[in-house]
Amino acid sequence: MTPPDELFQPAPKAPGPEERKEPPSVPPGDARPRTLAATERVAKYFPVEGGWFGRSGRFVRAVDGVSIRVRRGETMGLVGESGCGKSTLGRLMLRLLDPTFGRVIYDGQDLTTVSQRDLRPLRRRMQIIFQDPYSSLNPRMTVREIVGEAIRIHKLAKTRADEEARIAELLEKVGMRADAMDRYPHEFSGGQRQRIGIARALAVEPEFIVCDEPISALDVSIQAQIVNLLVELQETLGLSYLFVSHDLKVVEHVSNRVAVMYLGKIVEQAPADLLYAEPRHPYTRALLAAAPQPDPERKRVRLVLEGDVPSPIDPPSGCAFHPRCPRVVKGTCDKEVPRLEGTSPGAEHRVACWNPHTE
């Protein structure tokens, strides 16, 4: 199987410094493929427990045929409500989960067919930062052990002194002092723990990091600190992020491009400024309208979506959003699944809807 063409296209010319929406880290004349991590119609079905011998024969379709690409040096934002499959998709891209079908491609290599031995060096190049800095750090390990573990596993330091220097450098990079090294996670606040989690992820010098709700568990004033740190690290280290979050404002702030998920599928995807300025999918519109704005002068937009998100075990027929959609077309939306297509041929703005907004 050959990967699709775009994976082998040379990188575009480096953008000017003022165009912050374009990934900054691609040097001019770089001939590497522009796409770093991608999925091809990937799906993950989890069996539903229950019934005879714990098997019900039914599945939760957490991710259902998603193709997504993360380019070198960019931040791809992934938004959606709980249960839409965004975290599962992030884990699939790192092959922390095996897909039910479809492919996961990293730097031109198919992770789903690569051998365990060949997978390990690739693993070093990708990392994840978790939502909850309380449960994602082992409480019985010191910061030195937490950050140093991967350095040892991947043999990145020659001597103990080397290792120590490396850990100190990593801590400094995330804005912590080296004397934090011999303390335990419980001695730190949520924001500091998240910094430790970031230092751990950076220990193996990755190029691609899945940030899975990295600031959702933090206080507002601390959120901004962590967002700034992630942006800074991206600029200095040339990292690529898949930024998974339910917070539309933060995603808009950090992302070059954004994909919106609903019940296991991407319903809309576009460059960040375009998606927020001209959302085409009724669900994207509803999400944006529902997010409360910190501006008491703004008139509240009354666009409240009715009902709950349906179960991903038995998703509605046709477009999964049709039972809640204000623009539903009877006979089409409830029968046929819309494909994610460009708003015009070749456009970067793509939407999966039979009756999208057009203005």
Next chain:
Amino acid sequence: MKAPSGRLHKVVSRAMPDEAPLLRVRDLVTSFRTDAGTLRAVDGVSFDVPRAGTVALVGESGCGKSVTALSILRLVASPPGRIESGAIELEGKDLLKMTEREVREVRGNAVSMIFQEPMTSLNPVYTVGWQIAEPVRLHQRKSRRDARARAVELLRLVGIPEPETSVDSYPHQLSGGQRQRVMIAMALACEPKLLLADEPTTALDVTIQAQILELLRELQKRLSMSILLITHDLGVVAENAEHVVVMYAGRVVESAPVRDLFAKPMHPYTRGLLESIPRPGKHRRLRTIEGMVPDLRRLPPGCRFADRCALRIERCNREEPPLEQTSPARRSACFRSAEVSP
């Protein structure tokens, strides 16, 4: 409307006490005993909640906003907690001077509360109908059948589909948004004058959050109840409250009408909070409040925000700024409040 003059007189005289706030909290101090000594989670907090109005209590985790709400209902677990001093007056009656029995009459009746996590606040082994009917049976001494009818009525009021059937379902059979609706129904069962809403939508998705907030606004109008909305989300504050009380490390640092607060914050902490929200079209680097909240067991002698504050002067390290009136409806606890929003 034609009314006998005597009655008209009565209406006018009744309007006077109505001007007074429904709830007055004065100098509330609530402390907790810990292994490392006693700390004051709420340290001299004062604010009012007007009739049929919404006041937002804003601040980050550990600032004392939830403990304030629990203190109002005298639900602070004791030990380790203790309401040390202050007054909490509901329509002029001090809840802190009441007997436990009298307070129980108030809870779930004139004042009720909804919590962040609907799953842990509902009892999993009783039907939602039973749980909604409980306060009705307790406070209004209604029969089982009447209470059940009231539960159905309340479920309809909060927008649960097929209330006659849903009344017999258990919490786990409902979605997160529906559970929050059930909790609101429980809280509204006795038509409270004051609803304490502690992060009522934080655990919910944005589209469901919008539904619940819309529902609360609607119910507030219909029942003309007051809401004390506790939240860390400034977007929720902007869209739902008329007045905002900002807390930091156990103290009120600013109190202002919502528009004034967002347009012209008068405490550096409020300004920092507002600026750390990402806004479209702004710089890639967000403004932050450097450092973190002080340890309540080791508070600095001066202003609690001083070591994170860009406007700090020498005096801030020595003296704690009092919460002072800056205009009829505004108060700020900062020596340089006039310079915060130039």
